[in-house]
Amino acid sequence: MAKRIDVSDLDIYYGNFKAVExxxxxxxxxxxxxxxxPSGCGKSTFLRSLNRMHEVIPGARVExxxxxxxxxxYGSDVDPVDVRRQIGMxxxxxxxxxxxxxxxxxxxxxxxxAKKTSKSDMxxxxxxxxxxxxxxxxxxxxxxxxxxxxxxxxxxxxxxxxAIAVQPExxxxxxPCSALDPISTLAVEDLMMELKEQFTIVxxxxxxxxxxxxxxxxxxxNLNGVGQPGRLIEYNPTEKIxxxxxxxxxxxxxxxxxx
Amino acid sequence: MSTSIEQxxxxxxxxxxxxxxxxxxxxxxxxVPWAMFGAAAVVALGFLLLTGxxxxxxxIYTVVLGTLGTYVLSRVTEGSxxxxxxxVTCLVVSAFGIAMVPLVSLVYEVVRRGAxxxxxxxxxxxxxGVIGPGGGAYHALMGTLIITLLTTLISVPIGLMTAIYLxxxxxxxxxxxxxxxxxxxxxxxxxVAGLFAYALFVLxxxxxxxxxxxxxxxxxxxxxxxxxxxxEEVLKLVxxxxxxxxxxxxxxxxxxxxxxxxxxxIAGLATGVTLAIARxxxxxxxxxxxxxxxxxxxxxxxxxxxxxLPVYAYYQLTQPGVxxxxxxDRAWTAALVxxxxxxxxxxxxxxxxxxxxxxxxx
Ligand SMILES: Nc1ncnc2c1ncn2[C@@H]1O[C@H](COP(=O)(O)OP(=O)(O)OP(=O)(O)O)[C@@H](O)[C@H]1O
Ligand SMILES: [Mg+2]
Numbered sequence: 001m002a003k004r005i006d007v008s009d010l011d012i013y014y015g016n017f018k019a020v021e022x023x024x025x026x027x028x029x030x031x032x033x034x035x036x037x038p039s040g041c042g043k044s045t046f047l048r049s050l051n052r053m054h055e056v057i058p059g060a061r062v063e064x065x066x067x068x069x070x071x072x073x074y075g076s077d078v079d080p081v082d083v084r085r086q087i088g089m090x091x092x093x094x095x096x097x098x099x100x101x102x103x104x105x106x107x108x109x110x111x112x113x114a115k116k117t118s119k120s121d122m123x124x125x126x127x128x129x130x131x132x133x134x135x136x137x138x139x140x141x142x143x144x145x146x147x148x149x150x151x152x153x154x155x156x157x158x159x160x161x162x163a164i165a166v167q168p169e170x171x172x173x174x175x176p177c178s179a180l181d182p183i184s185t186l187a188v189e190d191l192m193m194e195l196k197e198q199f200t201i202v203x204x205x206x207x208x209x210x211x212x213x214x215x216x217x218x219x220x221x222n223l224n225g226v227g228q229p230g231r232l233i234e235y236n237p238t239e240k241i242x243x244x245x246x247x248x249x250x251x252x253x254x255x256x257x258x259x
Numbered sequence: 260m261s262t263s264i265e266q267x268x269x270x271x272x273x274x275x276x277x278x279x280x281x282x283x284x285x286x287x288x289x290x291v292p293w294a295m296f297g298a299a300a301v302v303a304l305g306f307l308l309l310t311g312x313x314x315x316x317x318x319i320y321t322v323v324l325g326t327l328g329t330y331v332l333s334r335v336t337e338g339s340x341x342x343x344x345x346x347v348t349c350l351v352v353s354a355f356g357i358a359m360v361p362l363v364s365l366v367y368e369v370v371r372r373g374a375x376x377x378x379x380x381x382x383x384x385x386x387x388g389v390i391g392p393g394g395g396a397y398h399a400l401m402g403t404l405i406i407t408l409l410t411t412l413i414s415v416p417i418g419l420m421t422a423i424y425l426x427x428x429x430x431x432x433x434x435x436x437x438x439x440x441x442x443x444x445x446x447x448x449x450x451v452a453g454l455f456a457y458a459l460f461v462l463x464x465x466x467x468x469x470x471x472x473x474x475x476x477x478x479x480x481x482x483x484x485x486x487x488x489x490x491e492e493v494l495k496l497v498x499x500x501x502x503x504x505x506x507x508x509x510x511x512x513x514x515x516x517x518x519x520x521x522x523x524x525i526a527g528l529a530t531g532v533t534l535a536i537a538r539x540x541x542x543x544x545x546x547x548x549x550x551x552x553x554x555x556x557x558x559x560x561x562x563x564x565x566x567x568l569p570v571y572a573y574y575q576l577t578q579p580g581v582x583x584x585x586x587x588d589r590a591w592t593a594a595l596v597x598x599x600x601x602x603x604x605x606x607x608x609x610x611x612x613x614x615x616x617x618x619x620x621x
Contacts, residue, residue, distance in 0.1 A: 056506055058430065085509030095500035099522040109508040112518050159504070166508055 002029035002200045003069040003086075003169050005050065010064035011229075012042065012049050014057065019045045021229035023064070025219060032192055032201045034211035034238065037221030038253070042230030043204045044092060046221070047172050050202065051087035052080040068170070085113075088168030090176045092204075094155035096147035096162070103143040105158055106130060109166035125165055132194070133161035134187030153180045160188065164195065171195060173203045177210065189214050208254060212242050220250045287337055292329045292345065299324035322353055366598070373595025375588045385566075386554035392585045396593050398556040399571035402471065403600075405560050406550065406567060407540050409475035410482055415532055417479075418486025425487070426494040427516055444484035452480040453545025460549070469551040471560030474567070477545035482535050489531030493524045526615035533608035537601045543569035568597045 005027040012020040020042035027033050035043045048054040049062050052073065066073040073083060096105050106126045110117050117125070126143070130136040135157040139150070147158055156179050163171060173192075177185040185207075192201055192214055205211050211218050218241040223230040234247045245251045303320035307313060326349040334342035384395035421441070425434055456477035460468050497520050505515040521528070551564040552574050572593040579586035 051507065053503060053507060056503060081506075081509055081511050084507055089507040091500065091503065091507070093500060095498070095504045097501060097504065097519060097523070099519075099525075108505075109510075112505060112508060112510040112514055114514075162504075162508070 002196075002198060004029045005170065005200065005202075006065075006067040007050075008065045008067075010046075010049065010062065010066065012045050012054060013061050013063070014045075015059035018229040020049075020221075021231055023232045025232060025235045027200060027202060028217065029200050030196055030198070031216040032196050032203060032214050034215035034218045035202065035204045035221060036206070036208065036211055036218060036253070037230070037233075038223070039206075040230075041221040041223045043221050044174050045230075047174055047202060047204055048089075050170070050172055051089055052083045053089060055080065085166070086168055087170040087172060088163040088166060090156075090160050090163050090171070090173040092174040092178065094152060094159050094179065096150070096155050096158050098146065098148040100147055101144045102130075102139050102147045102150070102158060105147040106161045106165050108162055126161075129161040129165040130158075132164055132191050133157040134184055134191065135161055153184055156180060157184060157188070160191070164191075168199065170200045170202070173201065175204050175206065177205070177207065185210070208242075212238060218242070220245075220247070220253060222249055222253065287333065287341075291332070292325075292349075295328045295332060296321065296325035299328055322349075322356075326350070326353070369591065369595050369598055372588070372591040374592075376592040377595060381589070381592055385556045387556070389554070390580070391582070394585075394589065396566075396568065396571055396589065396596070398553070399566035399568045399593060400596065401556065401558065402550070402565040402567040403540065403569075403597075405558065406471050406474045406478065406546070406565065407536060409472060409560055410478040410539060411532070411536055413475060413479040414482040414486050414535070418483045418535075419490055419528070421483070421487045422490035422494055423516060425491050427512070427520070441484045441487050444480070445488065447480065449477075449481055449542050450544040450548075453477045453548040455480060456545065456549050469549065469564045470562070471550055471557070471565040473549035474546045474565070475560065477549050478539045478542055481542065481545070482539045485535040485538055486532060489535065490528055493527030493531060494520065496527065497523045526612045529611040529615060530608045533604050533611060537604040537608075540600055540604070541569055541597050543573055546570050547573065568593050568600075572597070 007023055007025050007027075010020065010023040011018060023046060035047065037043055045054065050066060050073075054060050054062060062074060068087075072078065097108060100108060103126055104111065106129050107117075107122055110122070110125070127136060127140075130139065135154060138154060139145075139158075147155065150158060156176060160173075160176060177188055180188065189210065192203070195201060203211075203215065215238045217235070218238040219235045220233045220241065221230050222233045234241065234245055234250045236246065240246075241250060242254060245254070251257075300317075300321045302324055303317050306320065307317055326346065329349060330342050330346045333345045337345075380393060381395040381397075382400065383397055384393070385398035386394045386396075387398075421437065425437060429437065456473045459476065460470065460473045464470075501519055501523060502515055505519045506512070510518070546567050547570055550567060550570065552570050553564040553566050557563060557565045572590045575586040575590035575593065579590075
């Protein structure tokens with residue numbers, strides 16, 4: 001099920017502002033790819049262009065090619081809704097649906113798409129997804145309470161559960177652990193290791209150890225200055241990036257000698 | 260006048276200003292401003308007993324003297340920053356009081372004069388065959404309810420969908436021109452809305468036509484822009500992140516709007532609709548031209564004249580017959596019922612927003 005992603009000469013714009021320029025990379029199936037880089041260099045922007053969430057923003061557009069398993073993501077006959085069903089996403093800020101209970105939030109992917117599922121199947125799915133996101137023990141007694149009543153970290157794990165409940169083929173995670181304590185972070189990392197058996201995972205993180213721990217491949221984004229587009233500086237196996245990077249900028253960033 | 264202020268401000272000023280450790284001044288006890296206004300009232304009373312009694316002047320003197328006294332006392336004992344704070348508080352409260360005068364006196368007068376005929380007969384009888392005392396406004400109450408219901412049925416779908424278009428889909432020139440037209444519609448005088456509906460139906464049915472549905476159309480012209488405006492504001496408040504969360508699950512846009520955006524905004528939407536109903540339920544001018552008046556009960560909005568409360572009140576007041584008292588009493592009671600309807604709708608709006616609001620805030 002996992003799919004390979006090939007990106008070539010990708011430029012990403014917000015209106016007239018070029019946020020990311022000239023990205024070329026290919027993401028292996030059944031692997032974790034980490035994206036690192038300073039704030040504002042376009043990691044989130046790039047990630048959002050991989051499941052066509054970028055174009056939701058008015059005036060935002062993309063030039064170049066993203067090919068998933070031989071299919072051009074931005075081809076004229078491709079429906080963005082179908083793309084997003086296959087490529088799930090966890091956002092930088094937790095965004096559970098405030099009108100829905102915890103249970104309904106996890107079930108939302110199926111419910112909102114009007115997929116007929118029996119009650120027991122749905123119960124199983126919700127439990128499995130919440131366990132996967134390491135949230136089950138905390139919420140199993142209050143599944144019918146509103147999802148927005150959870151703490152920030154719990155909300156983020158709820159969003160992870162919601163994303164994996166629809167069993168996407170690719171999972172994009174934008175700093176999923178930035179609001180989590182070390183225990184939940186480890187749980188999410190374990191989850192990622194588990195998920196990569198079936199899915200392709202791309203994760204944005206500011207946590208170098210996390211990138212080093214979980215990912216096979218790491219991409220380093222940087223930008224030359226304010227108002228300049230971000231670029232992919234180096235894209236290499238994680239081991240190489242963290243021990244012997246090709247680029248001086250990468251080494252500076254990783255060792256903290258940045259800026 | 261100035262002497263009286265100094266006298267009254269001297270009274271509670273027995274404790275000399277003693278700086279506290281932070282270098283500020285002693286805090287005034289909460290009763291001091293009240294005492295100041297009490298003193299001002301006494302001074303005003305004494306002054307007016309000398310020059311001749313007048314309620315309005317008494318209130319004005321008390322407020323002015325009390326405000327000045329509070330300011331001066333606070334300036335002496337608490338310092339200038341606190342004094343300005345107290346002065347502004349007094350001014351704001353006075354402004355609020357002035358704003359309340361028309362409302363309170365209106366409600367008082369309507370309740371006092373409307374209570375006369377606020378009885379069972381008023382709510383169960385029409386005016387058919389009534390000359391002199393008795394009779395009621397059952398037919399007008401029903402007419403108002405039916406026409407308002409029809410207006411709501413017409414306006415809410417149109418207004419809501421327009422708002423959804425403006426917030427979720429619209430862009431560029433079309434969106435801007437719709438927004439502009441809605442703004443223009445908000446300002447249309449109600450008589451023009453009535454003339455529009457009349458002209459429209461005359462085109463179809465010929466001159467002299469009077470139908471309940473005409474009134475509903477005229478009121479819709481007034482209600483739609485109100486619904487659009489309020490719904491637009493509420494929909495804009497729904498965070499974009501929720502829409503993105505739904506999109507990222509592969510939910511199409513229309514389902515996202517239906518299942519995520521509208522449920523999140525439902526409290527505000529319902530409140531807006533209720534207030535929009537309250538806004539049009541008391542309209543008189545358009546109903547005068549389009550629906551007319553009748554003394555008999557008519558439940559059919561598609562056949563002939565209907566009575567409505569505002570028009571009923573208007574005719575009872577302007578053409579009371581002889582003796583006029585009976586009709587005038589009925590007019591006041593109709594006004595009272597109308598005010599109660601509007602207040603009821605406002606209460607409903609509050610209940611709705613409390614009931615539907617997301618259970619926990621973020
Ligand atoms: N909605 C938007 N409209 C216009 N410009 C945007 C928008 N979102 C982001 N940008 C710009 O695009 C650039 C890249 O932003 P992006 O959010 O991708 O950074 P990031 O690498 O994810 O940063 P962080 O690590 O802080 O999350 C920034 O210069 C930002 O100002
Ligand atoms: Mg980001």
